[in-house]
Amino acid sequence: MTSLPVVNQPVHRSGALLDHLARRIRTRSEAVLAPLGLRPRHLIALTVLRARGGITQQALSTTLEMDGTNVVSLLNELEAEGLIERRRSPEDRRRHVVELTQAGVERLAKAEFVLAAVEDEVLAALDDNHREQLYHLLVQAVEGHGTICPPDDEPAT
Amino acid sequence: MTSLPVVNQPVHRSGALLDHLARRIRTRSEAVLAPLGLRPRHLIALTVLRARGGITQQALSTTLEMDGTNVVSLLNELEAEGLIERRRSPEDRRRHVVELTQAGVERLAKAEFVLAAVEDEVLAALDDNHREQLYHLLVQAVEGHGTICPPDDEPAT
C-alpha cells in the first residue's frame, strides 16, 4: 500500500458479475450465431460499427481495446463476408475508414433477432423494463468512456 | 426458418455491450489482481462462493457453466492459495463441498478494494447511484437464473 489513489469505494463491484453474465450470454450466443457465420467478437465489432460508422480503424482498435493486428484479422473476416467496407480516408490515405455495409446492417439485425432467445433465457429474471434499464446503463457506461454514441431507438422492422 | 420460437423481441440486445464492457474491466482487472495472485476467473469463483457458501463442486460447475474438470483446476489454484476449502460432504462422501476460508474472504475484500479503481475508470460515466442500479440488475439476472443468492448489503468496511 504505497500511494494508493484510494478512489471512491462504492458498495459493490460489478466486474465479476458482469464477467459472469457476459460469459453466460457469450457461450449461448456462439451456438445461435454460428449458423449466421458470426461469432461473439463479430457481434461486438458490428455493434460498435453500427453506433459509430465511418470510424477509423485505429479508433476502432482503441474502442475495442484490442491490438491493432487483431483488429485487422477481425475486420478481414467481416469484410470477407461483405459485412463491412474499408475505405481509404481522403484526408490521410494511410488510414482506413470502416463502415457497415447494407449486408452488415441486415446481418446484425438478423443476429439480434435470434439473440433475443438467448437473452430471454439468460435474463429471464429481468422484465422488459429492467432489461431496457440494463441496456441503457451499459450504453451509458460504454459511451461515456468515449466509445459508443447513443444509437437511440431504431425504427426497426 | 422452420419453427422459430419467436420469443418476445425486446428493443435492444445487451449481450454485445455486456461482453464489451466485461472485457474492458477484465483486461484492467488482470493488472491490478496480479499482485494479489488472482486472475479474473478466480474473482468470479470467489464471488460466487461468497454468495453461496457450502456449495457442492458440481453445483459450482453448473453455476459457472464451466466444465467440471476445469472447475477442479480452478479450485486447485484457489486451494493452493488457501482461499477455499474442500470438504467431503457428510451425506455423500464422493462430493466435495466448497467454501471460502477466512483468508479467502479477506483476499476477496482486498481484491474488491483495488478493483474499485478499475471500475471507477471504466464506469466513469455512471454515478454511484447508477452503479448500484447496475449491480442490482446484474445480481437479479444472475440470481434469477438459479445462481447467486441475494448477497444483500454486507456491512463491509
Next chain:
DNA sequence: ATGAATCGTTTGTGTTGCACCAATGATTAG
C-alpha cells in the same frame, strides 16, 4: 527531396481460458 514517423497489413510465436476425451480412486446405489 530525403529521412523519419504513421497506418494498415502479414506472419509468427506465445499465453490463457476454456471444451472435450479417457482413465482412475473413492464412494454410493441397485
Next chain:
DNA sequence: CTAATCATTGGTGCAACACAAACGATTCAT
C-alpha cells in the same frame, strides 16, 4: 457385486487474444 456417480488427473485442441518483426504506402518535418 456390479454399475453408476463425483472428483481428479492428464492429454489434446481451439479460439481469442497479446506482442514482435518486417513491409508497403503515405504523410510530415526539415
